[in-house]
Structures are given as structure tokens and as C-alpha cells.
Amino acid sequence: MVAVDIWSIALTAFLATLATFGRVALTIVLGIVLGWFLGYAAAKSGLFERVFLSITQTLEAVPVITFFPIVLIFFVKSIGGYIGTELAVDFLVFTAVVWNIWVGEYEAIKTAPQSLEDAAEMLNLGFWGRFRYLYIPVTMPRVAGNVLVSFADALFYIVVSEVITLGTTQYSVFGIGALIAAWTSRGDWTAAFIGLSTLVVMVTAILFGVLRPFVNWAVKYSYDPLMEVARTRVRRPIITSRVRTLAARNMRYLRRVIAIEDAIMPVFVRASSYAVRHRLLVRPRPRNILTKTERYMGMGILILILVLIAYSIYNSWQTTWDPIMIDLYKHGLLYLYYLGLDWLRVALVTITSILTAIPINYLMVTHRRVEAILLPILEDLASIPVSAYLPLIAIPFTTYLAIILGIHASLELLVFLVAYLSTAWYVIYNMYVGMKTIPRSLWDVAENLKLGTWQKLRRLAIPGAMPATITGLASTVGSTWGGLEVAEYIQGLNGQVYMVHGFTALMDYYTAIGNMVGLEAMSLILGINVILLSIFLWRRLFRLARERYRLEGAITL
Amino acid sequence: MAPTGTGKTTLLRIIAGLRKPDTGKVLLMGEEVRGPTPKLAMIFQDFALFPWLTALENVELALMHRKDLSKEVRREIARKYLELVGLGGFEDYYPRELSGGMKQRVAIARALAAQPVVLLMDEPFANLDAITAEGLRAEIYNMVFNEESTVKAIIMVSHNLEEVVELSDKVIILGGRPANIIAEVEIKLPRPRNTRDIEFQDYLDRLYSLLSISLKT
Ligand SMILES: Nc1ncnc2c1ncn2[C@@H]1O[C@H](COP(=O)(O)OP(=O)(O)OP(=O)(O)O)[C@@H](O)[C@H]1O
Ligand SMILES: [Mg+2]
Numbered sequence: 001m002v003a004v005d006i007w008s009i010a011l012t013a014f015l016a017t018l019a020t021f022g023r024v025a026l027t028i029v030l031g032i033v034l035g036w037f038l039g040y041a042a043a044k045s046g047l048f049e050r051v052f053l054s055i056t057q058t059l060e061a062v063p064v065i066t067f068f069p070i071v072l073i074f075f076v077k078s079i080g081g082y083i084g085t086e087l088a089v090d091f092l093v094f095t096a097v098v099w100n101i102w103v104g105e106y107e108a109i110k111t112a113p114q115s116l117e118d119a120a121e122m123l124n125l126g127f128w129g130r131f132r133y134l135y136i137p138v139t140m141p142r143v144a145g146n147v148l149v150s151f152a153d154a155l156f157y158i159v160v161s162e163v164i165t166l167g168t169t170q171y172s173v174f175g176i177g178a179l180i181a182a183w184t185s186r187g188d189w190t191a192a193f194i195g196l197s198t199l200v201v202m203v204t205a206i207l208f209g210v211l212r213p214f215v216n217w218a219v220k221y222s223y224d225p226l227m228e229v230a231r232t233r234v235r236r237p238i239i240t241s242r243v244r245t246l247a248a249r250n251m252r253y254l255r256r257v258i259a260i261e262d263a264i265m266p267v268f269v270r271a272s273s274y275a276v277r278h279r280l281l282v283r284p285r286p287r288n289i290l291t292k293t294e295r296y297m298g299m300g301i302l303i304l305i306l307v308l309i310a311y312s313i314y315n316s317w318q319t320t321w322d323p324i325m326i327d328l329y330k331h332g333l334l335y336l337y338y339l340g341l342d343w344l345r346v347a348l349v350t351i352t353s354i355l356t357a358i359p360i361n362y363l364m365v366t367h368r369r370v371e372a373i374l375l376p377i378l379e380d381l382a383s384i385p386v387s388a389y390l391p392l393i394a395i396p397f398t399t400y401l402a403i404i405l406g407i408h409a410s411l412e413l414l415v416f417l418v419a420y421l422s423t424a425w426y427v428i429y430n431m432y433v434g435m436k437t438i439p440r441s442l443w444d445v446a447e448n449l450k451l452g453t454w455q456k457l458r459r460l461a462i463p464g465a466m467p468a469t470i471t472g473l474a475s476t477v478g479s480t481w482g483g484l485e486v487a488e489y490i491q492g493l494n495g496q497v498y499m500v501h502g503f504t505a506l507m508d509y510y511t512a513i514g515n516m517v518g519l520e521a522m523s524l525i526l527g528i529n530v531i532l533l534s535i536f537l538w539r540r541l542f543r544l545a546r547e548r549y550r551l552e553g554a555i556t557l
Numbered sequence: 558m559a560p561t562g563t564g565k566t567t568l569l570r571i572i573a574g575l576r577k578p579d580t581g582k583v584l585l586m587g588e589e590v591r592g593p594t595p596k597l598a599m600i601f602q603d604f605a606l607f608p609w610l611t612a613l614e615n616v617e618l619a620l621m622h623r624k625d626l627s628k629e630v631r632r633e634i635a636r637k638y639l640e641l642v643g644l645g646g647f648e649d650y651y652p653r654e655l656s657g658g659m660k661q662r663v664a665i666a667r668a669l670a671a672q673p674v675v676l677l678m679d680e681p682f683a684n685l686d687a688i689t690a691e692g693l694r695a696e697i698y699n700m701v702f703n704e705e706s707t708v709k710a711i712i713m714v715s716h717n718l719e720e721v722v723e724l725s726d727k728v729i730i731l732g733g734r735p736a737n738i739i740a741e742v743e744i745k746l747p748r749p750r751n752t753r754d755i756e757f758q759d760y761l762d763r764l765y766s767l768l769s770i771s772l773k774t
Contacts, residue, residue: 113605118570118575119607121593122593122598125622133610140609
């Protein structure tokens with residue numbers, strides 16, 4: 001009886017995971033296809049390029065999830081029912097994954113070798129021919145570089161967005177996230193565990209069965225002769241005559257390790273390292289020059305977009321516009337305080353991630369065996385969304401640790417842990433790529449000068465890893481926000497609600513009690529915050545990473 | 558020939574119809590060239606092979622615009638041109654699996670397959686090692702000007718004096734900014750030419766001094 005039960009649970013979990021993966025695949029594929037045309041248009045028209053860049057750069061670093069309640073209300077109101085919820089979920093995932101894919105495609109098309117474009121033109125390939133033989137293939141390595149991260153991101157967001165409570169109404173779609181949530185809130189731990197295991201197994205299967213082969217295939221056709229850089233390793237001068245026999249034995253062992261390593265290892269790394277290096281290294285052609293009329297048209301379009309957005313906001317909020325202002329007047333300071341608290345958490349998590357990433361990466365880059373063991377594990381961990389196993393980690397924090405530390409400290413710790421777990425992998429990866437692509441000659445010089453570990457870290461490893469780390473920061477901060485969102489407010493565990501003081505917690509709370517006025521007021525604040533940040537922080541940081549830290553010729557062979 | 562940055566590539570791209578000149582026009586057999594045409598084929602310094610296509614597919618690309626040919630016929634023609642440049646048997650190799658000289662041969666086959674009247678070459682040997690370049694130079698004349706070929710002339714850009722004297726009938730030296738014609742030199746040596754001939758050396762000296770002048774302008 002029990003056995004049958006387990007199998008039917010497993011089957012349900014399997015089907016639900018398929019549904020969830022279907023959503024992810026659909027949004028990613030749609031994003032990729034749309035990106036070809038948008039990227040092409042942006043690379044060819046100066047006007048479109050400006051608009052495209054300012055929009056994607058702003059949205060790339062947005063914690064989209066925080067706007068989800070608003071999006072959901074919009075879709076449910078205007079379309080309604082299950083389809084409305086389904087579309088809202090798909091839309092959310094879409095906005096979570098497309099930006100970096102689109103930027104990648106644009107940059108790949110923009111930096112396509114001039115001679116190849118000339119050749120395509122001379123061969124009279126026509127519009128579709130040029131797409132088929134040139135523009136789509138050049139984007140492939142960048143798409144591959146982003147698709148793994150997008151897959152992980154999409155899973156993270158989809159698992160939390162499949163079920164949401166708005167006031168007294170619960171909206172949910174069929175999927176593994178909704179199932180696990182339902183099981184945990186019922187206290188059905190066996191089923192939840194089976195569901196989670198199914199998810200883990202299937203994530204691993206997709207990773208090894210679909211994504212790795214795709215990345216391997218895509219990267220092989222890259223125009224970049226440096227592609228193999230990720231495989232070059234630090235060679236350590238160990239062979240003296242005295243240890244020659246020992247070395248021979250070691251070599252045999254090493255060869256075995258390398259064989260395994262090459263078979264299962266760093267696709268993620270190779271792909272993302274390609275993406276990061278492409279971003280940092282390939283000197284982009286200058287933006288297309290705008291004529292005067294185009295410049296005026298550009299400004300016109302931008303103003304038009306702003307007016308349209310403002311109008312639609314005003315329109316959807318018309319009835320509640322005054323209450324929102326009143327709400328802001330009454331609680332504005334509290335919102336800002338909470339926003340500050342969350343940014344403090346984000347800063348702490350980011351710094352901790354960087355601090356833990358440094359020794360891990362240094363070990364991996366200098367010790368091949370550590371690398372061979374750790375990297376595949378990290379890669380798989382990165383793809384399993386924290387949001388799915390959150391209830392499981394939450395248990396000790398709400399029971400045992402809550403008694404020892406007090407509930408506040410315990411929950412705070414939980415939030416930190418979850419945010420860290422949703423951030424750390426990406427920081428580690430970005431930094432790994434940076435350290436790994438430091439040229440071997442520089443390591444040799446360091447060896448030659450007999451620099452100690454600390455000196456090598458300070459003079460070589462950390463500065464070498466900087467550009468890649470900084471370039472990845474905007475999106476890792478986005479992931480941190482995602483982690484905060486799911487952990488600051490936990491509903492339905494042991495039939496209780498656990499929350500800390502924080503911006504996303506309050507938004508979740510407002511969502512749960514159906515306080516639309518407060519929710520919209522908070523979204524407004526967050527929106528302004530995001531735009532300011534994009535203008536004053538991320539763009540500058542990107543430019544800094546690109547220009548100041550760009551080690552001209554240093555990240556080559 | 559011209560010092561680097563003078564605008565040789567730019568001129569070649571204008572001739573090919575890839576770029577519009579501000580003034581003046583390009584005439585080919587009395588007709589103005591308004592855009593890329595199969596009558597003009599270009600060979601690039603970096604070979605410009607599509608890395609995701611095999612050697613054969615790269616050559617086939619040149620025949621894509623010929624809607625009158627079936628896929629099989631296109632494939633046969635492409636194969637023939639690969640054989641002509643001495644790459645029979647390498648049809649299914651990807652560019653990254655070929656050596657520099659072989660890549661340039663594929664590029665030549667692709668250009669010839671379009672059946673052009675004029676071949677444009679932008680420093681075609683610059684990315685090859687000296688020995689490979691020498692071998693290819695010796696062969697290219699027969700590859701391009703055989704009875705089956707439609708090519709009537711080659712316009713080649715080069716930095717290499719020896720290469721220029723070995724291959725050209727007429728050398729035009731550009732200089733200044735914007736570029737002007739500094740000198741025109743006809744090379745009246747019988748083929749095949751021997752680099753060790755005294756006359757050959759004389760031409761080298763002459764071109765060398767002309768280039769020095771062009772550098773000063
Ligand atoms: N007559 C011209 N009108 C406008 N731009 C020009 C002209 N000549 C050269 N340029 C510009 O100067 C730059 C260098 O030109 P180009 O690449 O054609 O030089 P090159 O002689 O091929 O140099 P190299 O020997 O390095 O290949 C290009 O950016 C090109 O646009
Ligand atoms: Mg040139």
C-alpha cells in the first residue's frame with residue numbers, strides 16, 4: 001500500500017517537474033529566438049541600439065520577482081483564471097532569464113568579424129541566408145554561456161512563483177514548485193522529499209543530457225581561437241631528477257584524473273568563461289553613429305516610452321492613486337528603513353560570497369585534484385534552486401535553533417544562509433573564470449620570483465579575477481534579492497508564518513493580507529530604487545570593469 | 558602597395574561594392590558596381606571562413622544564390638573547386654582542423670566557385686608562415702588563370718615587396734591622407750619569375766625607394 005503510494009507520488013512529481021521544465025524551456029527558447037532579431041536590429045541601427053541598451057541594462061539587474069504580485073494582478077485581472085496565472089508565471093520567468101541572453105546575442109552580432117560579414121555580403125546570401133550562416137551561429141557560444149545560468153535562474157523563480165496567495169485567494173499552476181509547497185504546508189514530509197529528489201534527479205539529467213552536449217557543440221564552433229584557454233592549467237615545476245619515478249607515477253594518476261575531468265567537467269565554466277571573456281575582451285565596434293534627426297527621434301521614443309509607462313501606471317492605479325500617496329506619507333520612512341535593511345543584507349551576503357570564493361577558487365586554480373572534484377559538484381549545486389529545498393533547511397531554524405538562539409536571531413541566520421546559497425555559486429563561478437584565465441606566464445613569473453601564497457593572492461589571483469567578478473556582480477545581486485524574497489517570509493511551514501524585518505518580507509505580508517495600496521506604494525519605491533541604481537551604480541561598474549581593469553592582452557594565452 | 562593605414566582595405570571594399578565612395582564610382586566592364594556582385598570575389602587576410610561549416614559547405618556558400626542549381630549540382634561544383642586548389646579529400650574538415658595554408662586554399666576555392674571576373678585579395682599571404690606562403694604563391698597563378706577559370710584579373714593588396722614583384726603585372730603605390738597614387742610600375746618579367754634574378758632585384762629596389770617616398774607624404 002505504502003509502496004504504491006510512493007510510486008504515485010513519484011509519478012506526480014515527475015509529471016509536475018516536466019511541466020515546470022516545459023515552462024522553462026519555452027521561455028528560454030522564445031527568449032533566444034526573439035533575441036536574434038532584437039540583437040540584429042540593435043547591432044545595425046543606431047537608434048534601436050540606444051533604446052535596446054538602456055532598457056536591457058536597466059532590467060538586467062532588477063530583482064523581477066519583487067514585482068510579481070503586481071504582474072500577477074495585471075494578468076489575472078485582464079485575462080483571468082488559470083491561463084492568466086499561467087501567463088503571469090511564464091512572463092515572470094521570461095523577464096528573469098532573457099536580459100543576459102539578449103545582451104549576449106547583441107554583443108555577439110555586434111562583434112561578428114567584419115570579414116565574415118563582408119564575405120556573407122559578397123556571397124549574396126540574402127537576409128535569411130545571413131541569419132542562418134552568420135548571425136545565428138555567431139551568437140551560439142554566447143547563448144550557450146548564458147543558457148545554464150538562465151536555466152538555474154528560471155528554476156529558482158518558477159519554483160516560487162507557481163503558487164502565490166493574494167489575500168484570501170490562492171493562485172497556482174501545475175508544477176513541481178506548487179506541489180512541493182502544497183506538500184510542505186500539509187506537513188507531508190515524505191512526499192515533499194520525494195518531490196525534491198525527483199527535481200534533483202531531473203535537473204541533473206537535463207544538465208548532463210541536454211545542456212552539456214549543447215554547450216559542447218556550441219562552443220566548438222566559436223570563431224575565437226582563444227576558446228581553449230579555459231583548459232590551460234597552471235603548470236607547477238615539480239620534476240627534479242630525484243623525484244622522477246615518483247613523478248612518473250603521479251603523471252599516470254594525473255592523466256587518469258584529467259581524462260575523467262575532461263569528460264565530465266567544466267562545460268559550465270567553459271561556456272560562461274567564453275561569455276565573460278567575450279564581454280571583457282572583444283573590443284566592441286563603436287556604436288552606430290546617429291544623425292541629428294535620429295537623435296531627436298531617439299529622445300522622442302524614450303520620452304514616449306516613459307509617458308506610456310507613467311500613463312499605464314496611473315491608469316491601473318487611478319482609483320488608488322491618492323491612497324498610495326497617503327500610504328507613502330504615512331509609512332514611507334518605514335519602507336525606506338526596510339529597504340536599507342535589505343540592502344545591508346545584500347551587501348553582507350555579497351561580501352561573504354566574495355570572501356569565501358577567494359580561497360575556494362585559489363585552491364581550485366592551483367590544485368588540479370581539488371578542481372576536478374569540486375567543480376562538478378558546484379555546477380550541480382548551482383542548478384538546484386534553493387527555493388525548492390528551502391522548507392527543508394528551514395526546519396532546524398524554526399525549531400531547534402529557534403530555541404537556542406531565539407527566534408529573531410535564528411530567522412535572521414536562515415535568511416542570510418538562503419541568500420548566500422542563492423548567490424555564492426555565481427560569485428564563485430565568475431571569479432573562477434577570472435582566475436583561470438590569468439595567463440600561465442604570470443603564474444610562472446610569480447613562481448620564479450618565489451612569491452608566497454599571500455603575495456600571489458594579492459598581486460596576481462585577486463586582481464586577475466576582478467574584471468570577471470565585477471561584471472557578474474549585477475546579476476548575482478539580483479539572485480541575492482531572490483534569496484531574500486523567498487526566505488524573509490515563509491508561509492505555511494508548521495502551519496505558521498515566519499518573517500523578519502525587511503522590504504521583501506513586508507511586500508510578501510501585504511500580498512498575503514491583500515493590502516494592494518501598500519504593495520503598489522512599495523513597488524513604486526523599489527522601481528525608483530532600481531532605476532537609480534542602474535544609472536548610478538551598475539553602468540559605472542561595468543565601465544570600470546571593462547576599461548580600467550581590462551588587462552589588455554593579459555587574458556590571452 | 559601602401560603604408561599601413563593608408564586605406565588599401567577601404568579601397569578594396571569600395572571596389573567590391575561593400576562600401577559607398579563619397580565621390581566617384583567603380584566601373585566593371587563599363588557598368589557601375591552598385592553593390593556586391595558575383596562578378597567580384599574577395600579573398601580576405603583572415604580567410605573569412607565560416608567556422609561552423611565544413612570546407613565543402615564553405616565553398617558551397619558561394620553557389621547559394623544560384624537558385625537554378627540543385628543541391629547535388631552545387632555540391633559537385635564545390636567538390637571540383639576544392640580539388641582544383643589541391644584539397645580533394647578534405648571536404649568534411651572544419652576550418653579549425655585545417656592549417657593556415659589549407660584555409661587560404663578553401664577561401665580561394667570559394668572565391669573561384671562564384672565564377673568571378675575579378676578577384677580581390679587583401680594581403681592573402683600575410684597570415685601564413687613564410688614557407689607556406691611561398692608554396693601557395695607559386696601555385697596561385699595556375700589555380701586562378703586556368704582554362705576553366707572565369708577570372709580575368711586580380712587586384713591584390715600587399716606589404717610584401719617580393720610577393721608583389723613575383724606576381725604582378727602592374728604595381729600601384731598609394732600614399733598620403735587621403736590616399737593618392739604616388740607611382741605606377743609595370744613589371745615586365747617573363748613567368749615563372751625567379752627571385753634571384755638581377756632584374757627581379759632591380760624591381761625590388763625601385764619599389765622600395767618608391768615606398769619610402771610614399772611613407773614621407
Ligand atoms: N579615403 C578614405 N576615406 C575615408 N576613410 C578612410 C580613407 N582611407 C582610409 N580611411 C580610414 O582609415 C582607416 C584605415 O584604413 P584601412 O584599414 O583601409 O587601411 P589599410 O591600408 O588597409 O591598413 P593595413 O595595412 O593596416 O591593413 C579606416 O578606418 C578607414 O575607414
Ligand atoms: Mg588592410
